[in-house]
Amino acid sequence: MVQKKALHLATAIALLGFLQVASATPRDLPVPQTVSPQMQKIIGHKNLNDKIVLDTQDKWFNFIDVINEANVQDVKNALEYYKGVTLDEGTMAGVHTYTINPPKLAKDKEDKVILFFHGGGYVLNKGLSGTYEGICLAGKGGYKVIDADYRVAPEDPYPAAMDDAIAVYKELLKTYDPKNIGVFGSSTGGGMTLALVLMLKDQGLPLPGAIAAQTPWSDMAEIGDTYFTNRYTDNVLVTYDGWLDDAARVYANGHDLKDPYLSPVYGDYSNFPPTLLISGTRDLFLSNTVRVQEKLLKEDVEVSLIVYEGQSHVQYYSAPNVPEHHFHFENLTKFFEKYL
Amino acid sequence: MVQKKALHLATAIALLGFLQVASATPRDLPVPQTVSPQMQKIIGHKNLNDKIVLDTQDKWFNFIDVINEANVQDVKNALEYYKGVTLDEGTMAGVHTYTINPPKLAKDKEDKVILFFHGGGYVLNKGLSGTYEGICLAGKGGYKVIDADYRVAPEDPYPAAMDDAIAVYKELLKTYDPKNIGVFGSSTGGGMTLALVLMLKDQGLPLPGAIAAQTPWSDMAEIGDTYFTNRYTDNVLVTYDGWLDDAARVYANGHDLKDPYLSPVYGDYSNFPPTLLISGTRDLFLSNTVRVQEKLLKEDVEVSLIVYEGQSHVQYYSAPNVPEHHFHFENLTKFFEKYL
Numbered sequence: 154m155v156q157k158k159a160l161h162l163a164t165a166i167a168l169l170g171f172l173q174v175a176s177a178t179p180r181d182l183p184v185p186q187t188v189s190p191q192m193q194k195i196i197g198h199k200n201l202n203d204k205i206v207l208d209t210q211d212k213w214f215n216f217i218d219v220i221n222e223a224n225v226q227d228v229k230n231a232l233e234y235y236k237g238v239t240l241d242e243g244t245m246a247g248v249h250t251y252t253i254n255p256p257k258l259a260k261d262k263e264d265k266v267i268l269f270f271h272g273g274g275y276v277l278n279k280g281l282s283g284t285y286e287g288i289c290l291a292g293k294g295g296y297k298v299i300d301a302d303y304r305v306a307p308e309d310p311y312p313a314a315m316d317d318a319i320a321v322y323k324e325l326l327k328t329y330d331p332k333n334i335g336v337f338g339s340s341t342g343g344g345m346t347l348a349l350v351l352m353l354k355d356q357g358l359p360l361p362g363a364i365a366a367q368t369p370w371s372d373m374a375e376i377g378d379t380y381f382t383n384r385y386t387d388n389v390l391v392t393y394d395g396w397l398d399d400a401a402r403v404y405a406n407g408h409d410l411k412d413p414y415l416s417p418v419y420g421d422y423s424n425f426p427p428t429l430l431i432s433g434t435r436d437l438f439l440s441n442t443v444r445v446q447e448k449l450l451k452e453d454v455e456v457s458l459i460v461y462e463g464q465s466h467v468q469y470y471s472a473p474n475v476p477e478h479h480f481h482f483e484n485l486t487k488f489f490e491k492y493l
Numbered sequence: 494m495v496q497k498k499a500l501h502l503a504t505a506i507a508l509l510g511f512l513q514v515a516s517a518t519p520r521d522l523p524v525p526q527t528v529s530p531q532m533q534k535i536i537g538h539k540n541l542n543d544k545i546v547l548d549t550q551d552k553w554f555n556f557i558d559v560i561n562e563a564n565v566q567d568v569k570n571a572l573e574y575y576k577g578v579t580l581d582e583g584t585m586a587g588v589h590t591y592t593i594n595p596p597k598l599a600k601d602k603e604d605k606v607i608l609f610f611h612g613g614g615y616v617l618n619k620g621l622s623g624t625y626e627g628i629c630l631a632g633k634g635g636y637k638v639i640d641a642d643y644r645v646a647p648e649d650p651y652p653a654a655m656d657d658a659i660a661v662y663k664e665l666l667k668t669y670d671p672k673n674i675g676v677f678g679s680s681t682g683g684g685m686t687l688a689l690v691l692m693l694k695d696q697g698l699p700l701p702g703a704i705a706a707q708t709p710w711s712d713m714a715e716i717g718d719t720y721f722t723n724r725y726t727d728n729v730l731v732t733y734d735g736w737l738d739d740a741a742r743v744y745a746n747g748h749d750l751k752d753p754y755l756s757p758v759y760g761d762y763s764n765f766p767p768t769l770l771i772s773g774t775r776d777l778f779l780s781n782t783v784r785v786q787e788k789l790l791k792e793d794v795e796v797s798l799i800v801y802e803g804q805s806h807v808q809y810y811s812a813p814n815v816p817e818h819h820f821h822f823e824n825l826t827k828f829f830e831k832y833l
Binding site for chain 2: 180182183185186187188376377378379381382383386432434435439440442443444446447450451453457458459460461462463480484487
């Protein structure tokens with residue numbers, strides 16, 4: 154998905170002119186032979202997002218349109234691959250949602266549901282373009298998935314996204330035992346997954362049975378070791394000043410980035426539900442991931458960390474023709490099957 | 494330990510003249526603020542091992558002597574810190590051993606024992622200098638630890654170390670229920686921990702109850718993503734061609750590095766006992782660690798991975814004045830308490 158995004162971006166650069174080639178040093182790294190040939194191709198792609206400047210509203214909307222359009226194509230491909238998965242558009246507690254139905258809901262999964270938050274820096278993937286990972290989990294894991302299609306910036310900055318996230322969760326509490334609710338997301342969706350639990354604790358609401366915070370954007374500022382060590386190593390995010398800094402700015406909208414609802418690494422992790430964390434050896438967000446693990450371990454929370462060989466940010470959810478896609482969605486499924 | 498080692502090396506360089514400054518590019522990375530001030534100092538140390546050439550027997554013996562002497566000092570400091578821990582030198586199945594006794598052996602730990610293999614590229618840390626991590630686990634975790642002081646290269650190349658490892662394990666089987674035996678080690682000791690289980694499976698012997706393969710040298714060749722991405726990021730090992738390539742050569746002694754008893758990542762991980770894996774975001778062996786995780790997950794083995802923020806190779810076992818030391822040995826203790 155992101156890879157296709159990157160390819161589309163290559164075309165978009167010329168068209169939209171918002172990309173400036175950075176003078177900083179891309180690293181000359183060999184492609185590891187320790188991943189599948191399909192993943193080798195993805196890892197071998199040239200960095201494209203290294204210096205995107207989004208300093209006007211027009212540039213933002215162009216950027217968002219181009220990315221979202223590419224991602225809609227990935228959604229269509231996923232629906233083609235995971236035959237029988239269906240999407241029902243709707244509204245829960247006033248929030249736009251997609252109910253993603255597996256081809257067949259097994260008896261032991263009828264009373265379970267997975268709440269999903271897509272990634273995209275709180276700015277991308279509104280609408281259909283954000284449903285991809287939910288479709289893959291429904292198809293691979295046989296779960297019913299609710300995609301909370303939360304509002305995004307620049308139109309709707311913080312706390313709109315989190316307001317929508319908790320509203321949908323509360324709605325699910327009316328139908329499901331919280332122990333049977335799983336929550337997951339990648340990147341921004343992973344950060345929101347963590348922030349949701351922090352919010353639920355603060356409001357005294359029942360916590361979900363298990364959560365998967367995959368390469369979570371847990372620190373929205375450029376704080377954490379791999380923002381630097383994996384700079385120009387990660388070929389998806391590439392650098393914090395690619396577009397992340399701009400996204401953080403327009404979403405936070407003046408709020409302190411150290412607020413745990415924005416940067417959940419600063420939250421209190423006591424009594425968290427069993428948590429799955431995912432990252433890759435080249436991931437710019439590897440530190441965003443392991444800093445959360447440290448906090449969970451210190452609170453004796455049941456935490457599982459998986460780090461994928463050679464992968465940059467979110468490459469585990471590359472298209473279904475990539476073996477690592479299946480390995481990942483099997484790991485995610487097993488996690489929810491163990492704890493829900 | 495390794496840090497002190499690095500400092501001692503600085504002096505040794507001038508004396509022994511076996512270090513050549515590499516022309517390759519050290520990376521200019523900021524020290525992360527997301528670790529303790531003590532760990533920041535350690536991470537901020539200059540790389541010193543980047544180009545050690547060990548092409549004669551004399552250079553080897555000088556190198557080994559200097560490192561081992563520094564490590565003996567760390568052992569003395571650890572014994573000073575973990576008061577009440579005692580060492581009994583002895584022999585088991587013809588192998589030199591240290592029985593490391595905790596200050597007090599709790600009732601529920603009387604029937605349990607931890608077998609420990611030190612690190613050092615199959616060349617370093619023979620004798621007292623190798624006991625450090627065993628002392629820390631006895632002191633922190635209250636376990637009785639058996640340090641198998643296996644033979645090392647260049648004098649005793651492969652398979653001497655593994656012959657000694659399995660001989661001591663077999664000896665422990667006479668006294669302990671295998672389910673009550675834990676095995677652990679870092680780096681080379683982590684690789685030996687994995688190779689031991691592969692050997693036990695091949696010989697149809699009972700497996701230990703749990704193992705901790707910490708930043709294991711699972712691929713003795715320069716294969717795996719972080720050998721490259723963390724080259725000159727890791728300030729302990731620095732590069733494969735620092736001294737690892739020489740150690741691999743003198744230990745393997747002509748054997749194929751793809752033999753799973755040398756590079757256990759190529760082994761069969763079915764039916765492995767619960768396994769703890771440890772690494773750091775800057776670790777040259779992060780891929781050596783996560784490639785093993787992948788194999789374990791594919792065999793549905795109970796595997797826990799912890800990746801420490803900002804740390805290079807084995808920095809988690811820095812001296813007891815570093816908070817991360819305690820976090821690590823608590824994690825290791827909890828793991829064995831959970832599974833033994």
